[in-house]
Amino acid sequence: MKLLHTADWHIGRQLNNNGISLLADQNFMLNEIISIAKREAVDGVIIAGDLYDRGMPPVEAVKLFDETLTQLLFENQIPVYAITGNHDSAKRLQFGQEFFKRQHFHLVSRLDDAFQPVETDEAQIFLLPFIDPIDARIYYQDKDIRDIKQAIERIVTDMKPLFKPDKAHILVTHFAVAKGKDDDALREQMLSETTRTVGGLTTLTSDLFEDFDYVALGHIHTRFASPTEKIAYSGSPLIFNKDEAKRGDIKGGYLLEISAESFEKTFIPLPVYKDFLVLEAPYQTLISKDFYNQYPRHQVRFAFEILVEDRKELEGINIRAQLEEIYGEEIVDLRIRETNPREVSRKVKISQKGSDLSDDVLIANFFQEMTGGQNLSDYQKEVITELLSEIKEEN
Ligand SMILES: [Mn+2]
The missing domain is CATH 3.60.21.10 (Metallo-dependent phosphatases)
Structure with a gap:
């Protein structure tokens, strides 16, 4: 069949x-x-x-x-x-x-x-x-x-x-x-x-x-x-x-x-209804005519990863407004990425503390903090996973 x-x-x-x-x-x-x-x-x-x-x-x-x-x-x-x-x-x-x-x-x-x-x-x-x-x-x-x-x-x-x-x-x-x-x-x-x-x-x-x-x-x-x-x-x-x-x-x-x-x-x-392009470049490149004219602007969706050495480069610029004018309004995601390695490692550390972590990892970390460094047992982990999925289903 x-x-x-x-x-x-x-x-x-x-x-x-x-x-x-x-x-x-x-x-x-x-x-x-x-x-x-x-x-x-x-x-x-x-x-x-x-x-x-x-x-x-x-x-x-x-x-x-x-x-x-x-x-x-x-x-x-x-x-x-x-x-x-x-x-x-x-x-x-x-x-x-x-x-x-x-x-x-x-x-x-x-x-x-x-x-x-x-x-x-x-x-x-x-x-x-x-x-x-x-x-x-x-x-x-x-x-x-x-x-x-x-x-x-x-x-x-x-x-x-x-x-x-x-x-x-x-x-x-x-x-x-x-x-x-x-x-x-x-x-x-x-x-x-x-x-x-x-x-x-x-x-x-x-x-x-x-x-x-x-x-x-x-x-x-x-x-x-x-x-x-x-x-x-x-x-x-x-x-x-x-x-x-x-x-x-x-x-x-x-x-x-x-x-x-x-x-x-x-x-x-399957054919695609609307393309989605991810562009990764320094800001000056993104807004230069020779660069942006290669893309079907105002017709597809875009996400941007703007590469900077220092965030100060972008101070005072309304990035989103400027990019929308050039590329169209369907900007799915806009991110600034520091290329200075020291900056990157600091950022990774911060984001690991925050909401990027899944719920069960957050709970495991919390347990460790509260018990002075103890780890959850496999059984405890499993119960937590199950409870979390039940909670999610209820939503
Ligand atoms: Mn799925």
């Missing part, structure tokens, strides 16, 4: 999380996904979690998702296979699941429903939503399930007896999965996209999922973090922040042709 693997739509998200709406971009992107699905005549579109950006998405985001589903399911009879991610509210998205299923919108948000794969002629599609260890403890009535690795081991073990040998076994899920235990580069990338440092360290490894013919992952927003060819992230379909723009990431989804005997996977790039 032919499937389009996508993930992390994050409908309703703002660019750099700073108030610039991405709704028009998302509208364009979703129409592209619909056209690809039609053109390739796929048998289904996979959304591997984080359908929305928040548990309580804005009205326009819900409307856009609704229109997209209508196009896929009713106008084109293309089934949708989806799960909830850590950004979605599993409880809210549970509404209507039974009705939706009958219209071929297969959305799973509870662990209980992960053990009834969707059966097609050629495949079994297991939909395993993002869960916390506590969900597995409740489901299995087993308080010894301490971390996500133990939870997933148990779940996969229970899925395997359901495998039908003449079909391809596909898993759709939403976690940080590393290639092996020592995959440090990947771990770093994961930490940059999740705030849960401690939770992020107990990542899953790809050997857990070896028995599946394909694992369609969501959660990490770049496909380059994929642990293997068959256990893969599609990445998000849009650039969401400056770091991705700076790397020049090309976004898209994977087209799969899969059966019990065969497997083929092709990356399909």
Whole structure:
């Protein structure tokens, strides 16, 4: 069967999380996904979690998702296979699941429903939503399930007896999965996209999922973090922040042709609604005609990293106003970077003390300060991580 693997739509998200709406971009992107699905005549579109950006998405985001589903399911009879991610509210998205299923919108948000794969002629599609260890403890009535690795081991073990040998076994899920235990580069990338440092360290490894013919992952927003060819992230379909723009990431989804005997996977790039350029230069360069005329000013979005030896260089200049006049009003981010090494190291120290740190690291530091240098035990860390994620879900 032919499937389009996508993930992390994050409908309703703002660019750099700073108030610039991405709704028009998302509208364009979703129409592209619909056209690809039609053109390739796929048998289904996979959304591997984080359908929305928040548990309580804005009205326009819900409307856009609704229109997209209508196009896929009713106008084109293309089934949708989806799960909830850590950004979605599993409880809210549970509404209507039974009705939706009958219209071929297969959305799973509870662990209980992960053990009834969707059966097609050629495949079994297991939909395993993002869960916390506590969900597995409740489901299995087993308080010894301490971390996500133990939870997933148990779940996969229970899925395997359901495998039908003449079909391809596909898993759709939403976690940080590393290639092996020592995959440090990947771990770093994961930490940059999740705030849960401690939770992020107990990542899953790809050997857990070896028995599946394909694992369609969501959660990490770049496909380059994929642990293997068959256990893969599609990445998000849009650039969401400056770091991705700076790397020049090309976004898209994977087209799969899969059966019990065969497997083929092709990356399909998505066109961009509006470009996002990150320019890094001294201020005088940025405002010189020869430099700025190379760029599509007033047509795309920009972020600036202004390199200075000393901040005094910029005193008395209304930087934003001047740059807006030259480049247009969509300035996503504006930063001044001191190139004097002494200054840089001082700045790093200050920012490490502040809000750049994730909540669990802040708590660990606080604990150390209060106890005269003691460290949290692994168990304490885990409890804190879990509490933090529960608090976040409530918001
Ligand atoms: Mn995500």
